[in-house]
Amino acid sequence: MxxxxxxxxxLNQLFWVLVVFFTTLFAxxxxxxxxxFVGEGGPDLDGDxxxxxxxxxxxxxDLDGDxxxxxxSSGVFTFRLLSLRSALAFLTLFSWASALYLGADISYFxxxxxxxxxxxxxxxxxxxxxxxxxxxxxxxxxxxxxAVGEPATVYVTVPPxxxxxxxxxxxxxxxxxxxxxxxxxxxRPGTPVRVLRVEGSVLEVEEVD
Numbered sequence: 001m002x003x004x005x006x007x008x009x010x011l012n013q014l015f016w017v018l019v020v021f022f023t024t025l026f027a028x029x030x031x032x033x034x035x036x037f038v039g040e041g042g043p044d045l046d047g048d049x050x051x052x053x054x055x056x057x058x059x060x061x062d063l064d065g066d067x068x069x070x071x072x073s074s075g076v077f078t079f080r081l082l083s084l085r086s087a088l089a090f091l092t093l094f095s096w097a098s099a100l101y102l103g104a105d106i107s108y109f110x111x112x113x114x115x116x117x118x119x120x121x122x123x124x125x126x127x128x129x130x131x132x133x134x135x136x137x138x139x140x141x142x143x144x145x146x147a148v149g150e151p152a153t154v155y156v157t158v159p160p161x162x163x164x165x166x167x168x169x170x171x172x173x174x175x176x177x178x179x180x181x182x183x184x185x186x187x188r189p190g191t192p193v194r195v196l197r198v199e200g201s202v203l204e205v206e207e208v209d
Contacts, residue, residue: 008103015099022095026088033085033130081127089126094119133176144177146170147195147203152179154205158187163202166193179203 005013097118101111147170158164158181166179181187182196182204193205 012099012102015095015102018091018095019099022088022092026092029085029088081124083127083130085130086123086127089122090119093122144170144175144201144203145198147175147177148198150195151208152193152195152203152205154179154187154189154191154193157189158193158205160184160186166195166203166205168195168203177201177203179205182206
């Protein structure tokens with residue numbers, strides 16, 4: 001190991017250090033996304049799974065520059081490419097590819113170009129995975145009326161008007177369902193709520209004190 005390490009260039013050593021750092025951080029954040037260890041979205045800047053205040057859009061689906069693409073008021077959830085998860089995926093794969101390609105007999109330009117392509121592929125793959133995940137359990141054939149009275153956690157901001165999204169257990173199954181605020185107030189991601197009633201496929205929720 002020492003012989004291998006000493007045979008690397010300083011730049012290659014730097015990227016192997018980055019490999020360890022970003023791989024560890026990405027793995028921890030990915031696991032945390034499912035365990036809820038740090039809220040709904042892992043170790044994000046605001047605890048909702050994305051950069052900034054959690055949304056690259058406001059409650060109406062417009063760009064607000066906070067770090068992500070969010071839902072619109074109709075409850076249609078858009079593809080989120082720019083998030084902490086996807087950024088970590090990019091940096092992890094970019095670091096791995098750079099470290100490996102720098103050890104090969106190719107130019108720096110080609111090495112970093114190929115590494116960037118791997119990083120972009122990982123970024124899109126992770127964004128697509130978390131975009132599709134809520135849809136695997138959203139509504140479907142379940143009886144959403146069974147969610148009435150159940151505790152839930154806000155997953156995507158619930159605006160004063162329109163719908164957001166909450167994570168709730170319905171029939172021993174974790175589901176991501178559209179929700180609106182019963183009080184007409186904004187409910188941020190990670191906030192515990194209770195389901196009051198169901199209208200169609202939309203839950204009406206209120207914050208839990």
